[in-house]
Amino acid sequence: xxxxxxxxxxxxxxxxxxxxxxxxxxxxxxxxxxxxxxxxxxxxxxxxxxxxxxxxxxxxxxxxxxxxxxxxxxxxxxxxxxxxxxxxxxxxxxxxxxxxxxxxxxxxxxxxxxxxxxxxxxxxxxxxxxxxxxxxxxxxxxxxxxxxxxxxxx
Numbered sequence: 332x333x334x335x336x337x338x339x340x341x342x343x344x345x346x347x348x349x350x351x352x353x354x355x356x357x358x359x360x361x362x363x364x365x366x367x368x369x370x371x372x373x374x375x376x377x378x379x380x381x382x383x384x385x386x387x388x389x390x391x392x393x394x395x396x397x398x399x400x401x402x403x404x405x406x407x408x409x410x411x412x413x414x415x416x417x418x419x420x421x422x423x424x425x426x427x428x429x430x431x432x433x434x435x436x437x438x439x440x441x442x443x444x445x446x447x448x449x450x451x452x453x454x455x456x457x458x459x460x461x462x463x464x465x466x467x468x469x470x471x472x473x474x475x476x477x478x479x480x481x482x483x484x485x
Contacts, residue, residue, distance in 0.1 A: 340386045426479045447470050
């Protein structure tokens with residue numbers, strides 16, 4: 332299978348809608364093509380169908396048999412590309428860092444090299460008894476993130 336041709340077809344199909352972006356393109360055993368796309372405002376089913384047809388209609392099944400799956404990210408999957416962080420601003424992220432520590436907070440800013448999270452916590456009062464609620468913040472470089480997931484709240 333001509334992987335470069337498939338890659339070009341995928342990129343061309345996604346480029347037709349500026350809100351869409353590629354998360355992952357995999358060539359699996361038995362000529363299975365796996366395409367995962369996301370969008371700034373989600374991905375309607377018709378867009379997955381359009382992308383699938385754009386790829387499938389430009390490949391010749393007589394030459395080589397293949398299977399094709401065009402899908403969107405599962406909500407339980409970790410974020411993989413920077414653009415996914417931007418679409419999840421104001422949502423709670425659970426982040427595992429490279430040193431295996433974890434941070435959970437609301438994503439408030441997405442920069443070129445870092446993200447910023449805030450969260451509230453209860454801490455002992457500086458003077459006297461009892462606790463006070465304080466807002467904490469962390470700026471995390473992408474290179475320090477091992478895995479980031481959006482926390483699903485029902």
